[in-house]
Amino acid sequence: MAMAWLTVLKMVPWGEVIENAPKVAQGAKKLWSTVGKKTPLATSPGHVGAEPDEADGALASLRAQVAQLQVASAELHQQMLESSALIQSLAEQNTQLIQRVEVNRKRLWWLALAWIGLAAVLVYKLF
Numbered sequence: 001m002a003m004a005w006l007t008v009l010k011m012v013p014w015g016e017v018i019e020n021a022p023k024v025a026q027g028a029k030k031l032w033s034t035v036g037k038k039t040p041l042a043t044s045p046g047h048v049g050a051e052p053d054e055a056d057g058a059l060a061s062l063r064a065q066v067a068q069l070q071v072a073s074a075e076l077h078q079q080m081l082e083s084s085a086l087i088q089s090l091a092e093q094n095t096q097l098i099q100r101v102e103v104n105r106k107r108l109w110w111l112a113l114a115w116i117g118l119a120a121v122l123v124y125k126l127f
Contacts (some may be wrong), residue, residue, distance in 0.1 A: 021098040028091035035084040
């Protein structure tokens, strides 16, 4: 099971991921600022002068439909705000994760060099 994860992690182009992490975070921030500025439409249909009974029924039906659509639009806008906030949060976490992976990669490289150095010293002392 662990070998499968290692295989998958080796296949990831880490250089590209690290290079593109800031771009992803900036894109998420731009999305959040764009979506956050927009406000849903108000749901206040006004009454237009007196009309015959049949037209009043059709007009009332249309107003009800418009009100329902405005409510649905407001709900979708709220979902879009929540989704963009989640995307921004995930992009920031991704950036932090990439930075930590890069730090660990460098530490692992230095640790490997230290082990090689110690092995060389040990071989020199023994022989």
